[in-house]
Every structure is written in structure tokens, then in C-alpha cells.
Amino acid sequence: MSDRERQLIELAAQGHTDSSIAHVLGISEATVSTYWGRVRIKIGPYSRPELIATILHQQLDSIIEDLREQNRRLADKLQHVTGEQWGDPETNYHLKLVMEAPEAILIVRDNGEVEIANEEAARLFGYEREEIEGSPLINLIPERYRVVHARHREGYMKDPVKRKMAAHSASPGLRKSGEEFPIAASLAPVETAAGVRVMCIVRELDSAYTSSN
Known part of the structure; x- marks a missing residue:
């Protein structure tokens, strides 16, 4: 077009x-x-609403396909990172890759705490990085969904696998301001000397798209 x-x-x-x-x-x-x-x-x-929905679906599918490719490349690069390797982003290639990524990335421990949040993740949720790191991931989810999320996380950690971002799996995120907004995430487990870490690539979805579904 x-x-x-x-x-x-x-x-x-x-x-x-x-x-x-x-x-x-x-x-x-x-x-x-x-x-x-x-x-x-x-x-x-098609009718006007059908045209809008069809085109927004096409646009979102294209965005998600790009994110899947980014996720694959990042997951491959981080696959061999150990817990002791994070260190300083100025001297550590892998951490620098995460910190400077254009997408919001969270590295989460198996207990659900956020170990690393890059600058884009902090911006997306409205926090400083230091406020997110060391805090439970559920702080970034509306309270009414936290029990369900905890069950899903526990189930995922029993058999952690790469999970691609799906076009129709919008979930609610929660900014520091209290604002809720639609997000989608892809997951990739990373084996480290300190245990399994899960890399989450988070993308804010267009509200126009979610309202059309």
C-alpha cells in the first residue's frame, strides 16, 4: 500500500x-x-472494520516475524553465557548486546526475580533499571493476573523451552504509573552456572490492534 x-x-x-x-x-x-x-x-x-482488522493483522504479523528473528539471534548468542559472565557491560560483549538491544529484554531467574533489565525494558515499564532488577517479575503485571502468571511460570520452569511471540497472545503489562497496556513476549531459557535464566523479549502491542480483536 x-x-x-x-x-x-x-x-x-x-x-x-x-x-x-x-x-x-x-x-x-x-x-x-x-x-x-x-x-x-x-x-x-471487505467492510471498513474488516479492512482495518486485516491490515493491522498483517502489520503485526510482520513485526512479530522480525522479533522472532531477533529473538533467535539473541538467544543463540546468549546460550553459552554463565551467571558469572554478566559483569560490566563495557567489558562484557553478551551483556552489552542485551543492554543496547532496541527491544525490551528481561533476564529472569528461576525464582521469578528479574536479574537484568535493559534500558528499553526500563523505559517501556516506566522504571529505572535498578528498580526492576532484583524485584519480582510479577510487579510488571496487573495484580489480578499475578496468581495465574505464577502458576504459568512454575509450569514453564518445569520444562523451559523457546517460546515464540504469538500474534494473538496479548497479555497485560503494568507500568510504574499504574497504567496497563497490551504486551506480547517471547521466551528463551539460558543454561548458566548459576541455574536456568529465562530471556524475555517484550513488545508493546498497538492498542488499535488489540481493540479490533
Whole structure:
């Protein structure tokens, strides 16, 4: 799709009417209708909500596929890291890789405590890194979901395996401010001398996407 057609979909997903879209883009409503026609030719003869949902699904699938590839590369690089190897990010290649990653990454101990949070994870949840590290992972989850999460974590740790981010598995995250927001995560266990660590790559999902499901 063209940039203008993408703008049309993004504005429609935010709840804008054709009149509002025309005003925002500085075009006529007739031109907006023309763009809708072009989108239907490319995507299919769907209703407006179906078009929005279909395109958002496609965009999210593409994002998740990219994250899966990033997760695979990071997991492969971290597979041989031991507990004593973290050290200083300025002198440790593996830790520097985690800290400078463009995605939010948490390294979690088998007891559910966060051992390492990179800067992007701290930004995503609204904390300083030092506030997250050493704290229970469930602090980043709304209270009403914590019991269920604890059961899931215990079950996962009995047989930890790589788990890819799924397009339709949105979960609620909790920022320091108390704001809840939709997230998806991929998991990769890492064997270390200090025990199993789980690398979590967390991505905030678009609220427009989650509201369309």
C-alpha cells in the first residue's frame, strides 16, 4: 500500500470518520473514498472494520516475524553465557548486546526475580533499571493476573523451552504509573552456572490492534 493509504488505515483505526480523515490529511472526502476503493482492490471487498482488522493483522504479523528473528539471534548468542559472565557491560560483549538491544529484554531467574533489565525494558515499564532488577517479575503485571502468571511460570520452569511471540497472545503489562497496556513476549531459557535464566523479549502491542480483536 502507498503511504497515504497507510495513513488512511491508521486514522480509521483510531476512530476517525471519513470527514475527519479528510480534514487531517488535507484532502476531500471524495478523495478519501477513492483511497478506500484502492485499498479494497488491494486487500479485498471487505467492510471498513474488516479492512482495518486485516491490515493491522498483517502489520503485526510482520513485526512479530522480525522479533522472532531477533529473538533467535539473541538467544543463540546468549546460550553459552554463565551467571558469572554478566559483569560490566563495557567489558562484557553478551551483556552489552542485551543492554543496547532496541527491544525490551528481561533476564529472569528461576525464582521469578528479574536479574537484568535493559534500558528499553526500563523505559517501556516506566522504571529505572535498578528498580526492576532484583524485584519480582510479577510487579510488571496487573495484580489480578499475578496468581495465574505464577502458576504459568512454575509450569514453564518445569520444562523451559523457546517460546515464540504469538500474534494473538496479548497479555497485560503494568507500568510504574499504574497504567496497563497490551504486551506480547517471547521466551528463551539460558543454561548458566548459576541455574536456568529465562530471556524475555517484550513488545508493546498497538492498542488499535488489540481493540479490533
